[in-house]
Amino acid sequence: MQGCCHSFQVERIVPLTISRGQTHGLERLLVEISHEGITGWGEAGHVDTGHHCYSSQGVRRELLRLWPQLEPYAPDQWQQLEPLLQHLSPPARCGVDMALWDWWGKALGRPLWRLWGLDRQRCVATSVTVGLGSVEAVQQRLQQWFHQVQPSRIKLKLGSPQGLDHDRQLVQAVVQELEQWPGTVDLQIDANGGWTLEEAMAMAPWLGDQGAVLLEQPLPAGTNDQEAYGALRPHCPLPVVVDESCWTLEDLMRLAPHVDGVNLKLLKHGGLSQALLMARVAMGLGMELMLGCYGDTSLLNGAAAQLLPLVRWPDLDSHLNLRCDPFRGLERIQDVILPSKAPGLGIQLAKPLPW
Ligand SMILES: [Mg+2]
Structure with missing residues (x-):
């Protein structure tokens, strides 16, 4: 399979203020996993809950290192993929895991639910x-x-x-x-x-x-x-x-x-x-x-x-x-x-x- 990711910007209509501060514009990552003519999509991005913080740029670097390691595998080889994914940060893993599930559901012609x-x-x-x-x-x-x-x-x-x-x-x-x-x-x-x-x-x-x-x-x-x-x-x-x-x-x-x-x-x-x-x-x-x-x-x-x-x-x-x-x-x-x-x-x- 082939993996890639692209960054894009989104903007809140109404900025959201919580106890830790205000956010307005956000950088997100679209994650794509392609195999046998089907592409699965995932999304990742910056997360900061005070005691854990991950940047979009850091997540992007993790994913760029991962893509060559995925090439020998198909998206439904979950057990072989697990050792490659388990050390990723939660948002990086989220993007890949989502794309694998999307690919699998599309391959089987069924929604995940x-x-x-x-x-x-x-x-x-x-x-x-x-x-x-x-x-x-x-x-x-x-x-x-x-x-x-x-x-x-x-x-x-x-x-x-x-x-x-x-x-x-x-x-x-x-x-x-x-x-x-x-x-x-x-x-x-x-x-x-x-x-x-x-x-x-x-x-x-x-x-x-x-x-x-x-x-x-x-x-x-x-x-x-x-x-x-x-x-x-x-x-x-x-x-x-x-x-x-x-x-x-x-x-x-x-x-x-x-x-x-x-x-x-x-x-x-x-x-x-x-x-x-x-x-x-x-x-x-x-x-x-x-x-x-x-x-x-x-x-x-x-x-x-x-x-x-x-x-x-x-x-x-x-x-x-x-x-x-x-x-x-x-x-x-x-x-x-x-x-x-x-x-x-x-x-x-x-x-x-x-x-
Ligand atoms: Mg909450």
Whole structure:
């Protein structure tokens, strides 16, 4: 097989601000694996969760070193390929693993969710993300989402550098706004590790009183964060989900006794193979699943969407906030994202890319 990758730029329509800062434009990598006239696609890119950081340029260098090593193999020789992939960074491995799965699904003429025996009708609404900002900016972002997708689940970023009072003001503004909307809208909170244990213990019961339904990554990620989550849990009336704390299967096993769920992301775990394994293990341990994204296009979210039938709290909204998403094929019915029915990942180019 032959591998190659190309870099391209995407830009957020509305810049996203979280507890660690703001992002606007993003460099991404399109990964291609070709064999016997079929090309599988993957996506990779920069990831920075504070305690783990990988650059697009570093990922590109890893992939350029990998391509000659793949040449003797076919994309379905998974066991022979494993030693070549296991030392890659998670985003580099994600790009290759995705492309191998896309190739395999296309070769067999089936979407991956069907190959895995999943029920597409189980997909539920995705949350859409409202970043940190002034009360007015948060209200404006809610209005934009309402006109774009009429969401039934909002994910509000907290952990403001301005402190807990500002976080509380944002929650109250969002709750007031959502009361004006038709139907019930669930409010989820993601603090991106922006609180201390004491702050999280103060905020969690208050958030429950405000009607929030989920608390994601309230505490900073670290090797001993399971102790802090163990201390928080008796004080938290909401399900607690870890994101930045959980990159590997070892992280999942370490945190599982102390939290209710995990936010799976393909770039963080190293692609669909590992995300599917972690999903199955988490479910076996009685945990619930989120499924999230970074500044990912329809291609990467189209890959993650293959797992949606397993997920209670989908959070696949990044492609809805891109000015020029180069891809199409990821289906959406109002606020429900659905994996494509086309073979492999089922994602096509929306326009020719410049190479
Ligand atoms: Mg998160």
